[in-house]
Amino acid sequence: MKRKTPIDSWMDTLRPSSLVRRFASQIVDAAASTPVLDVACGSGRNAIVLSQLGCTVICVDKDLTKLKIEQLRLRDTLLRKASEQLSILQLDLIKDAWPFGARSVGGIVNVHFLLPALFPFFEASLSTGGYLLLETVPGCGGNHLQLPKAGALRSAFEKAFDLEFYKECKVGPPNYDAVTVKLLGKRRE
Ligand SMILES: C[S@@+](CC[C@H](N)C(=O)[O-])C[C@H]1O[C@@H](n2cnc3c(N)ncnc32)[C@H](O)[C@@H]1O
Numbered sequence: 707m708k709r710k711t712p713i714d715s716w717m718d719t720l721r722p723s724s725l726v727r728r729f730a731s732q733i734v735d736a737a738a739s740t741p742v743l744d745v746a747c748g749s750g751r752n753a754i755v756l757s758q759l760g761c762t763v764i765c766v767d768k769d770l771t772k773l774k775i776e777q778l779r780l781r782d783t784l785l786r787k788a789s790e791q792l793s794i795l796q797l798d799l800i801k802d803a804w805p806f807g808a809r810s811v812g813g814i815v816n817v818h819f820l821l822p823a824l825f826p827f828f829e830a831s832l833s834t835g836g837y838l839l840l841e842t843v844p845g846c847g848g849n850h851l852q853l854p855k856a857g858a859l860r861s862a863f864e865k866a867f868d869l870e871f872y873k874e875c876k877v878g879p880p881n882y883d884a885v886t887v888k889l890l891g892k893r894r895e
Pocket of ligand 1: 723745746747748749750751752766767768769797798799800801816817818819
């Protein structure tokens with residue numbers, strides 16, 4: 707197998723989630739001129755795609771180091787503008803108060819950071835017609851211990867969202883109820 711070069715590793719860091727790639731245009735179009743939140747943005751790999759498509763993105767994370775490194779690395783590339791246009795907000799999503807008002811954001815992307823306590827805030831802050839894209843961590847290693855039970859995320863969101871895409875995959879030992887979830891929901895009226 708070919709050894710990875712530093713550029714290969716960098717491209718891996720930047721590669722957005724396939725779910726975000728698939729639905730990015732739809733999320734941006736629905737958001738119109740309102741900002742999209744990238745909740746627990748990490749390096750900003752998902753936010754940069756949305757920004758590249760012309761959307762205002764607010765990147766939220768308790769540790770913005772990776773995002774700032776990425777912005778530095780991208781300053782001599784075609785992604786400079788998209789990365790520099792990101793709004794950045796340092797926030798501990800467990801300890802700090804949710805700062806976004808009712809119906810104030812046009813979309814929410816929440817990849818590989820699952821915190822059910824945030825779900826009511828997602829519901830409240832998303833404008834009608836805006837999309838929530840949520841993807842749990844994959845089911846490798848001991849991840850099943852932090853993954854939701856089958857049906858739990860569907861139940862959490864189906865009242866307020868039209869789930870236009872919803873995929874669960876069972877993970878972990880046969881007698882353990884845990885699934886990975888990928889979902890795209892459109893906020894109802
Ligand atoms: C696995 S990374 C996922 C990053 C990004 N969403 C992605 O798909 O690449 C999880 C992120 O959650 C952030 N995080 C962990 N605990 C947090 C907290 N309490 N408040 C805000 N961000 C947190 C970490 O700093 C990290 O950037």
